[in-house]
Amino acid sequence: xxxxxxxxDRVAGALREMIFAGDLAPGGPLREVTLAESFGVARSxxxxxxxxxxxxxxxxxxxxRGVTVTELAEHDIEEIFEARLVLESAGVRxxxxxxxxxxxxxxxxxxxxxAGGDSPLVATHAHLEFHTSLVALLGNSRLVAGADVLTxxxxxxxxxxxxxxxxxxxxxxxxxxxxxxxxxxxEAAALAELERHLVAARASVxxxxxx
Amino acid sequence: xxxxxxxxDRVAGALREMIFAGDLAPGGPLREVTLAESFGVARSxxxxxxxxxxxxxxxxxxxxRGVTVTELAEHDIEEIFEARLVLESAGVRxxxxxxxxxxxxxxxxxxxxxAGGDSPLVATHAHLEFHTSLVALLGNSRLVAGADVLTxxxxxxxxxxxxxxxxxxxxxxxxxxxxxxxxxxxEAAALAELERHLVAARASVxxxxxx
DNA sequence: CCGACAATAATTGTCGGACAATCCTGCAAT
DNA sequence: ATTGCAGGATTGTCCGACAATTATTGTCGG
Numbered sequence: 001x002x003x004x005x006x007x008x009d010r011v012a013g014a015l016r017e018m019i020f021a022g023d024l025a026p027g028g029p030l031r032e033v034t035l036a037e038s039f040g041v042a043r044s045x046x047x048x049x050x051x052x053x054x055x056x057x058x059x060x061x062x063x064x065r066g067v068t069v070t071e072l073a074e075h076d077i078e079e080i081f082e083a084r085l086v087l088e089s090a091g092v093r094x095x096x097x098x099x100x101x102x103x104x105x106x107x108x109x110x111x112x113x114x115a116g117g118d119s120p121l122v123a124t125h126a127h128l129e130f131h132t133s134l135v136a137l138l139g140n141s142r143l144v145a146g147a148d149v150l151t152x153x154x155x156x157x158x159x160x161x162x163x164x165x166x167x168x169x170x171x172x173x174x175x176x177x178x179x180x181x182x183x184x185x186x187e188a189a190a191l192a193e194l195e196r197h198l199v200a201a202r203a204s205v206x207x208x209x210x211x
Numbered sequence: 212x213x214x215x216x217x218x219x220d221r222v223a224g225a226l227r228e229m230i231f232a233g234d235l236a237p238g239g240p241l242r243e244v245t246l247a248e249s250f251g252v253a254r255s256x257x258x259x260x261x262x263x264x265x266x267x268x269x270x271x272x273x274x275x276r277g278v279t280v281t282e283l284a285e286h287d288i289e290e291i292f293e294a295r296l297v298l299e300s301a302g303v304r305x306x307x308x309x310x311x312x313x314x315x316x317x318x319x320x321x322x323x324x325x326a327g328g329d330s331p332l333v334a335t336h337a338h339l340e341f342h343t344s345l346v347a348l349l350g351n352s353r354l355v356a357g358a359d360v361l362t363x364x365x366x367x368x369x370x371x372x373x374x375x376x377x378x379x380x381x382x383x384x385x386x387x388x389x390x391x392x393x394x395x396x397x398e399a400a401a402l403a404e405l406e407r408h409l410v411a412a413r414a415s416v417x418x419x420x421x422x
Numbered sequence: 423c424c425g426a427c428a429a430t431a432a433t434t435g436t437c438g439g440a441c442a443a444t445c446c447t448g449c450a451a452t
Numbered sequence: 453a454t455t456g457c458a459g460g461a462t463t464g465t466c467c468g469a470c471a472a473t474t475a476t477t478g479t480c481g482g
Contacts, residue, residue, distance in 0.1 A: 043438085
């Protein structure tokens, strides 16, 4: 398939990667002319790309003062995890009451594989993919879209933090336990497991950000 | 407060109102030059406004073919109501377990007042506001944002349907019952009441769209 | 009449430049 | 210390242009 994306999309994509990779200092202003020159495109194209990312909440626009990489406070992190708990709990309920678990099973397999690899970034990515796969168990694209927004927010936080693979092996085991409980139809236990995991993850992220 | 909004925002706002009011035929293309002339602004400004609304999913962009008012099928309506059930159920749980219910109480009061008035549009708006207030009981701005997206989607559907105030009196009574159950801390009954209402509303919307 | 195909028109995507409005900074004056 | 002002930087908006793409029309052979 030949590349059919627009210039705006490619610029937005490049900026998105830079944001998630932590190449752009949070809070630092992104100058339109500077970006236009470095990408070799017109300023109007850069403006469109910036607006796309602003709509995704990755960038924040201050009127007449430019855009900056969105900065999230501890309060935001708590919100993100609470919101994930709401959405993923709904997915787990569906999974514990008959929904097809094979997508989550596959996601866990790739996560387990990535956890054994030596790239914390791809492992984290696979981990987040597993969590969205839980929401996807509901088969509702709008809820998945909402989960994706939360995932992007979370990646924004993680970008400003040194990545370290912490006990990925243990994490995978916990997720496997969650899937087992869902297969057994034990809704209450599955929800408890999910909440335990998210609470621990939140603490871990907040601790790392605070450091 | 003097008006500090940008031209782009005002154009986007005007278009949004036109969409919700049903002034723009769904599926019909919106021509950039036509809009620029009718609003008396430059094409680039129109493009930015269109991109804002595209990011909100109110408009759909077909590459090199322009934007159209997003059309939603019956399947989308079912998704919207299922997603609302997930979010509002979480809010109702919070409400039934100690959250401050006064915002929802106020929202219901304005809805009751609007239901007595003679403008179906403001009554519908107040009704939707009440439902978002349920999600707001969680005190999580991200979940509220998600609920707002769903509300906008729903208003998009309603725009293509003749508005009729159907038994608004009865609706208000049902909502009052929901609040009472939450105050009593009867979580199960409150959730059941919410689900009953949403299922009925979904059926009503689908029936009207199909007609 | 119909389908294939070429010519034409309409529209979007991207570019470059321009300029007013706004914001920021430093400095002078009170 | 606060106010006020000049100057520069940056954004917001406008205009015009043109290539790329899509849609429409016209033509031709069957």
